[in-house]
Amino acid sequence: MAIRRFDxxxxxxxxxxxxxxxxDVLRLDETDGKAVVKYPLDCIACWGCExxxxxxxxxxxxxxxxxxxxxxx
Amino acid sequence: xxxxxxxxxxxxTDVLVLGAGGAGMCAALRARESGADxxxxxxxxxxxxxxxxxxxxxxxxxxxxxxxxWVEKVTRGSHFFNNQDWTRLFGSRMHQSTMDLAAMGLTxxxxxxxxxxxxxxxxxxxxxxxxxxxxxxxxxxxxSRGIRMMDKIFAVDLLKNGDQVVGAVGLGLVDGKVYLFxxxxxxxxxxxxxxxxxxxxxSVLGEGxxxxxxxxxxxxxxxxxxxxxxxxxxxxxxxxxxxxxxxLENALGEKIMGKYYPQxxxxxxxVYTFDPRVIHAMYEEVKAxxxxxxxxxxxxxxxxxxxCGDDIVPELTHIMANDTMLLLREKCGIDPSxxxxxxxxxxxxxxxxxxxxxRGRTTLPGLWAAGGACNNCWSNGGGGxxxxxxxxxxxxxxxxxxxxxxxxxxxxRLEIDRAYADDVLARVLEPLQRTGEVDPYEVxxxxxxxxxxxxxxxxxxxxxxxxxLSILEDARERLSRVGVADFHDLARRHSAESMLMAAEFTYRxxxxxxxxxxxxxxxxxxxxxxxxxxxxxxxxxxxxxxxxLTVPVPLRDYPLQPEWYRDQLQTQPHSDRxx
Numbered sequence: 001m002a003i004r005r006f007d008x009x010x011x012x013x014x015x016x017x018x019x020x021x022x023x024d025v026l027r028l029d030e031t032d033g034k035a036v037v038k039y040p041l042d043c044i045a046c047w048g049c050e051x052x053x054x055x056x057x058x059x060x061x062x063x064x065x066x067x068x069x070x071x072x073x
Numbered sequence: 074x075x076x077x078x079x080x081x082x083x084x085x086t087d088v089l090v091l092g093a094g095g096a097g098m099c100a101a102l103r104a105r106e107s108g109a110d111x112x113x114x115x116x117x118x119x120x121x122x123x124x125x126x127x128x129x130x131x132x133x134x135x136x137x138x139x140x141x142x143w144v145e146k147v148t149r150g151s152h153f154f155n156n157q158d159w160t161r162l163f164g165s166r167m168h169q170s171t172m173d174l175a176a177m178g179l180t181x182x183x184x185x186x187x188x189x190x191x192x193x194x195x196x197x198x199x200x201x202x203x204x205x206x207x208x209x210x211x212x213x214x215x216x217s218r219g220i221r222m223m224d225k226i227f228a229v230d231l232l233k234n235g236d237q238v239v240g241a242v243g244l245g246l247v248d249g250k251v252y253l254f255x256x257x258x259x260x261x262x263x264x265x266x267x268x269x270x271x272x273x274x275x276s277v278l279g280e281g282x283x284x285x286x287x288x289x290x291x292x293x294x295x296x297x298x299x300x301x302x303x304x305x306x307x308x309x310x311x312x313x314x315x316x317x318x319x320x321l322e323n324a325l326g327e328k329i330m331g332k333y334y335p336q337x338x339x340x341x342x343x344v345y346t347f348d349p350r351v352i353h354a355m356y357e358e359v360k361a362x363x364x365x366x367x368x369x370x371x372x373x374x375x376x377x378x379x380x381c382g383d384d385i386v387p388e389l390t391h392i393m394a395n396d397t398m399l400l401l402r403e404k405c406g407i408d409p410s411x412x413x414x415x416x417x418x419x420x421x422x423x424x425x426x427x428x429x430x431x432r433g434r435t436t437l438p439g440l441w442a443a444g445g446a447c448n449n450c451w452s453n454g455g456g457g458x459x460x461x462x463x464x465x466x467x468x469x470x471x472x473x474x475x476x477x478x479x480x481x482x483x484x485x486r487l488e489i490d491r492a493y494a495d496d497v498l499a500r501v502l503e504p505l506q507r508t509g510e511v512d513p514y515e516v517x518x519x520x521x522x523x524x525x526x527x528x529x530x531x532x533x534x535x536x537x538x539x540x541x542l543s544i545l546e547d548a549r550e551r552l553s554r555v556g557v558a559d560f561h562d563l564a565r566r567h568s569a570e571s572m573l574m575a576a577e578f579t580y581r582x583x584x585x586x587x588x589x590x591x592x593x594x595x596x597x598x599x600x601x602x603x604x605x606x607x608x609x610x611x612x613x614x615x616x617x618x619x620x621x622l623t624v625p626v627p628l629r630d631y632p633l634q635p636e637w638y639r640d641q642l643q644t645q646p647h648s649d650r651x652x
Contacts, residue, residue, distance in 0.1 A: 019118020022276030046272040051392035062308050062404045070521040072418040
């Protein structure tokens, strides 16, 4: 999981999500300029895109796309 | 051969700033004031990335009249381990830095028109600023002042001409181009190494210190500042808020903080997500078989839960990523007042960075560093004051920008040595020539296995650290088999290598330091050893690998000296610094 919903219709192509993503998961489509989830497996679910999207296009799950992490204990 | 890479594009500038977070912005803005042509590049989008927008918006502040006492407090707090020159410079510039940031467009919490300086403890002051919009505000100022910017460029290695750094190699993540940036002065401001274990500060993966090291610059303090934060396991994120510590309990339902720190249960205290006392209590309870640890807010009203957070300032912007209770409800379907939630420490980042002097210069000509990417030994004792990270980014940025700008005004730009560039490009692009046998994430996961467990990294011991280093050896072997298809994966591969290097340096320095000091705790050397270990450990690249050097803290040159050292000087006035 991670980006579990992206509302492409509502996307205006502002690029905030692309700029905010620390993992380079998102890009703007070359043809229509809207965001595309190009590398979904690399999403670490930081909620950067969801926080900075003015249109509310994203719903990001708590789990990272590649699953849980190494235990600190 | 899989991928065809176009011939590199050369872009020239006076001052090249790698990384456009808080430190990079401050460095670029200050360098521009000297009239230099400034180019800033970032692997993400400028204005949104870095650690500042997603942080808490806290800026440490020291009143000018309090600087002397502050320097003494930090120095004594660090047991004279700090670089006193830097501590003084840092303390004395905090007021001006705050005013400069306001003049450059940052929105501060104000009272009757003036920046509101809040008191958060005895002689502990902070200001609050609008973090999510802060870099956008600085970006607007930077654009208006003619600073050039390029988004989505992954800086991967430095370029040299002889001993001089003359720029950097960048991978265009979107356009697939290779860029050779040729500059008179290069400033690394790419942050420290966050290992992407804790998601809040996941953008910093150690690339800057790694490229500096490869080019020959010294790193320092790699064994310190390894930091864990505490958060709700299911969210995979630190818990922001200052009173939640009161509601931490073990599997038996016993409140844990009062067991170890009874003073925290009387009166009102602010205990932040990065407070090591909480991590200590969690670790001890789990070790004693009373884990896991939970946050139990059952029965609390919404107002009481909001009080635990107590970090919402209505005048400032708040983003979803920082609102833990909202995330719990909306993303996990958890009502925090109805069920207890398992807590986990998260590894936040490693310490250390490029060694800099009082002008922000690294040990390599032509190369400066600022923010988390550098280390100036002022810290390790300045703790207890929130917002030091952002203030350090600003001041090291201003210092480096000031000096690099002045340098660029008087210096000629040296051309890139093409043979050197060709060697760098061959190394950087090599994984594109192989089919993806190993994904870079496999390497990162192995690095996590070595750096995240507290048995290796928090409660350190020689045998266990060697075990961690052997995991890292395996990670390095896997790294040699990584093949990638495009620049996105190539950048992931190089970030994995940077994380691997940061982890190796942490353990090598921690093994050498046979004592316990600040957050560096050795189970096998539990005492602080001032007579032997008032030394900074620096790491430098040699032909046969990294060399670890020790540099005695120059106490003789400093105004504040420990009593035992003064006594020693009186009895042996001509003896050299302890060595």
